[in-house]
Amino acid sequence: MQYFIFQFAIVKEIDENTIARLKTSIPVEVGRQVRRFREKKKLSQTELAERIGKDRQYLYKIETGKVSSSIFTLAVIALALEISLSELLHEVK
8 A cells, every 4th residue: 555645645545446446336326316316306317318408318327327427417417406416426435
């Protein structure tokens, strides 16, 4: 394990296995949150997709964790769901 010192802060280097795990788990967790809030608002995938200017298939890929969305897209989804971005991402670990 390597440590680096940047302006008096010690920063731990993140190993490749952890990065690989996060690349797969975070999109799935974010997708679950999108779906949970969408269903809570009683919106179909098509309705939410229209609100955010994307097609239903893309929203399906977000909800199933098959794609990793930009922070901008997630902010637009949160806005369409009438929640904050932090609320959308609150349960993501």
